[in-house]
Structure formats: structure tokens, C-alpha cells
Amino acid sequence: MATNPPKPIRVWITPPGPNPWKAVFLFEELGLNYEIKSFRFDDVKKPPFININPNGRVPAIEDPNTNLTLWESGAIYQYLIEQYDTDNRLSYMSINERHLCNQWLHFQMSGQGPYWGQCGWFQHLHSEKIPSAVERYANEIKRVLGVIEGVLAAKPANAQWLVGDKMTFADMAWAPWNFRLIEVLVKSWDEVWEGFPHVRAWHEKMIELPSWKRCMEHRARLMDEQGLQWNGVPKGIETFTEYENKIAAGDDTTPK
Numbered sequence: 001m002a003t004n005p006p007k008p009i010r011v012w013i014t015p016p017g018p019n020p021w022k023a024v025f026l027f028e029e030l031g032l033n034y035e036i037k038s039f040r041f042d043d044v045k046k047p048p049f050i051n052i053n054p055n056g057r058v059p060a061i062e063d064p065n066t067n068l069t070l071w072e073s074g075a076i077y078q079y080l081i082e083q084y085d086t087d088n089r090l091s092y093m094s095i096n097e098r099h100l101c102n103q104w105l106h107f108q109m110s111g112q113g114p115y116w117g118q119c120g121w122f123q124h125l126h127s128e129k130i131p132s133a134v135e136r137y138a139n140e141i142k143r144v145l146g147v148i149e150g151v152l153a154a155k156p157a158n159a160q161w162l163v164g165d166k167m168t169f170a171d172m173a174w175a176p177w178n179f180r181l182i183e184v185l186v187k188s189w190d191e192v193w194e195g196f197p198h199v200r201a202w203h204e205k206m207i208e209l210p211s212w213k214r215c216m217e218h219r220a221r222l223m224d225e226q227g228l229q230w231n232g233v234p235k236g237i238e239t240f241t242e243y244e245n246k247i248a249a250g251d252d253t254t255p256k
């Protein structure tokens, strides 16, 4: 069991984007005492949130048990693991494995988040259509998925995780952005995973977890509260294309 904090840790999120769910996934999987502070994406660069994270990006946490306010999801992962995963259920004690987990977390932060994010941006939200930009980021996504595919394929069947033979925080960090790949690449799941069978199986094991399912239940409720559909498109707008046209016309009202 993780060491559970007596007072709930507050996690600030805007529901549509994937990064906040990375934090919530870890809270749920560790079974920690936490509370969600959900607010609108439009307010991410305004007080009160900007007083929590001057960079105006979610997630951020406030831990009243240690008096720590922290932002950047990778730093939040390292903190929660060090402070609360005291029996190393999602981490390792040994120095090599600890740093291998950190290596994969850094790769996720630098090689997944920004590229998946930019691909989605140029695919759906940028006011001009620039196919070469989409192509560049989509190719990078394929390349990075190929790196993970090669690593998992080389591991024994009973150790299909990035480090050692169990799921760690280093695996979990990848799930929220991968979960959005059908929207980011505008493909079916079969198309997304073509050529990446080991990545698919790895990802599917994580999104089958009760902890992930609870995250998605929270997300559905919080999106609904803000009048947003599952994919982040406001209710009342039928398709992504209709939404993209609105954005192109300078009528962007919503979340990334």
C-alpha cells in the first residue's frame, strides 16, 4: 500500500487535455487521498490558477501535507512516487531501475507530449491548414512509437513493460496522450496501431485498469459540467470539421 496523505492533495485540471489525466491516473492507481479542482481551459492563463502555476498549464498540485505546490506533470510524477509510493509498487528501489524509469519519463515529457500535442494542434486547431506540419509531427509519432515497439518486442512475454517486469509510473505516463491518438492522427485504432502490436497490447493493458476507468468517469462528468463533448468539441457543434471552420473564422472558444 502507498502511504496515504491525511489531507487530500489538490490537483488543478482543465478536463479536455490529456496532461491532467496523467496526474489523476497516478493518484487513482496509488489510491491516494486527492481532490480535483476543475476549471475552464479559458482560465488557464488567469488568476487564481496563474498564482499556482505561473506558466499557466495543467496539471498542478498543492499538497497541504508537505506544503508543496508543484507543476509540470513529470515533476509531479517524481514527487508522488518518492513521497507516497513507499512500497515501490509502481517504482523500484534500485538505483539503475530508478533512473531507467526517469529516463522513460523524460522521454515521454520531451518526445511524446510536445509532438502528440503539436500534431493535434496542426491537425485540428491551427487556423491555417499546413499539411507538411501535420506530416512532420505524425512521422515523429510513428518514429517514437517504433522506438517503444522495438524495446517491448525485445523483452520477454511476461515483462512487457518499459522497465523490469512490472508496470511503473514510467509506463503510466504514456497512456493519456496515446489514448488520444485516434483524434491526433485522425485514424481508426487499427490504423493507429498498425506495425505496433506490442505498443498496442501495452497501452490496452493500462486502459483496462480500474484506475484508468475511474479517470475517464471523472473526465466524462467534468466535461459534461463544462458543456463539452468527449472530444473537447462544445455541445451543439456536430463535427470536428464544423468546429475547425469556426476556429478558422476566428471563433475559437475552447480547449486544447
Ligand SMILES: N[C@@H](CCC(=O)N[C@@H](CS)C(=O)NCC(=O)O)C(=O)O
Residues within 6 Å of the ligand: 016, 017, 018, 019, 020, 044, 045, 056, 057, 058, 059, 071, 072, 073, 074, 109, 113, 256
Ligand atoms: N509540460 C507540461 C504540459 C502541460 C500542458 O501543456 N497542459 C495543457 C493541457 S493538456 C495546458 O495546460 N495548456 C494550456 C495552454 O495551451 O495554454 C506538463 O507535462 O505538465
